[in-house]
Amino acid sequence: MKRILLFVMTNLAVMVVLGIVINLFGLNRFIDAQGLNVGGLMVFSLVVGFGGATISLLMSKFIAKRSTGAQIINDSNDPTHVWIVSTVRRFADQAGVKMPEVGIYEGPPNAFATGAFKDSALVAVSTGLLQSMTREEVEAVIGHEVAHVANGDMVTMTLIQGVMNTFVVFISRVVGYFVDRVVLKNDRDGVGPGYLITTIVMDILLGFVAAIIVAWFSRQREFRADAGAAQLMGRKQPMINALARLGGLDPGEMPKTLQAMGISARPSGLMALFSSHPPMEERIARLQQSA
Numbered sequence: 704m705k706r707i708l709l710f711v712m713t714n715l716a717v718m719v720v721l722g723i724v725i726n727l728f729g730l731n732r733f734i735d736a737q738g739l740n741v742g743g744l745m746v747f748s749l750v751v752g753f754g755g756a757t758i759s760l761l762m763s764k765f766i767a768k769r770s771t772g773a774q775i776i777n778d779s780n781d782p783t784h785v786w787i788v789s790t791v792r793r794f795a796d797q798a799g800v801k802m803p804e805v806g807i808y809e810g811p812p813n814a815f816a817t818g819a820f821k822d823s824a825l826v827a828v829s830t831g832l833l834q835s836m837t838r839e840e841v842e843a844v845i846g847h848e849v850a851h852v853a854n855g856d857m858v859t860m861t862l863i864q865g866v867m868n869t870f871v872v873f874i875s876r877v878v879g880y881f882v883d884r885v886v887l888k889n890d891r892d893g894v895g896p897g898y899l900i901t902t903i904v905m906d907i908l909l910g911f912v913a914a915i916i917v918a919w920f921s922r923q924r925e926f927r928a929d930a931g932a933a934q935l936m937g938r939k940q941p942m943i944n945a946l947a948r949l950g951g952l953d954p955g956e957m958p959k960t961l962q963a964m965g966i967s968a969r970p971s972g973l974m975a976l977f978s979s980h981p982p983m984e985e986r987i988a989r990l991q992q993s994a
Contacts, residue, residue, distance in 0.1 A: 739880050744873060752869030760861040763817040764804070764825045773806030773827045783833070790845050791826050794935045798853035800824070812836070812952045816848035817857060824852040836948055843932050843941040844949075850931025856924050863920050867913035875905030914977050921979040926989050939990050946990070950983035 759766075767773065776784040788805050795802050803818070806827035812835050818824035826848045833841060851857070876898075883889045883898035929946070933939035975982070981989075 739877065744876060748869045748873035748876075751872050752867075753865035756861045756865040756868060760819050760857060763819060763857065764823075767815065767817045767825055767827070768806070771806075771808040771810065771827065773808040773825075775804055775806050777802075777805050786838070787828065787841075787845070790842050791849060794846050794849040795852075797935050798849055798931075800849070800853050803849070803852060807833075812949060814844050814848055816851040818852070819857065821852055821855055824857075826852065831952075835952055836945065839941045840945040840948055843936055843945040846932035846935040847928045847942065847945075849935065850928040851924070854924070854927055854931065856928070860917070860921060860924065864917055867917055871906060871909040871913050875902045875909055878902075878905050918977050918979055922981045925980050925986065929986055929990050930993055933990060933993070939993065943987055943990050946983050946987050950987075 768775075777788055779785065779788070784807070787807070791805050792802050801822035803816070803824040803826045806825060808827055808829055810829040810831055812829060812831040814826070814828040814832055816824055816826045826845065828841065828845065832844065836844070879898040879902035880894070882901040883895050887895065887897040889895040889897060929942055930939075932942045936942065980986075
């Protein structure tokens, strides 16, 4: 729950801070004394909405390496490293993507894939994962991460986040303008405090809604990656075994920027709405029912 709360609050904080900065520096130029410039507002919302998401995507590999301390092992001669790299290469060839960078990092059982493009991705596994799972189960987890890369999930989630951010920025400012001009009857040039306060409040409220929608898409992405791992392995039982094993382990805390890309999480109660991962039981059931 702590991990999910951090994820949600980070996204909300970014939106709120961005909104405050925009207002303080008078960047709301789409609002003038004559009324609301909807076209200008939409362009502005698109730039703001997709700007942060795109920058995060482009920096994802760098941030992942720095935040986890991942060691790149593509050229390592260590037997375990050679096995991991060869497994990633085999799955990448099957999936039709270029060989990703492969990393190992110190931490509880988990793994992730990230990168701005399919052909320049990073796949990393934790030491905890290697120590607590069989080789076949680790291979299934690697297959899951390669499936994320092949499905273009990093770009897809960035686009969804960008769309949600755009709607949050646009709608909150339209509502703010309505409250300021119609409800509070501000007839002065420029916006008043009603606009500023309303946009901040709406950024927070709509940010929660956007987080729920993005999390739902992320959970569907996990189901697809599980199925992709089963396809790469040639059978689904290894992935089912890996999920069952992960369900009994503590995935620990991953850096907030990588939580949606990890293999494991433990959503529960109302906070499951904000989780990037479905419950393990649901993932296993979905795989068992698949053809």
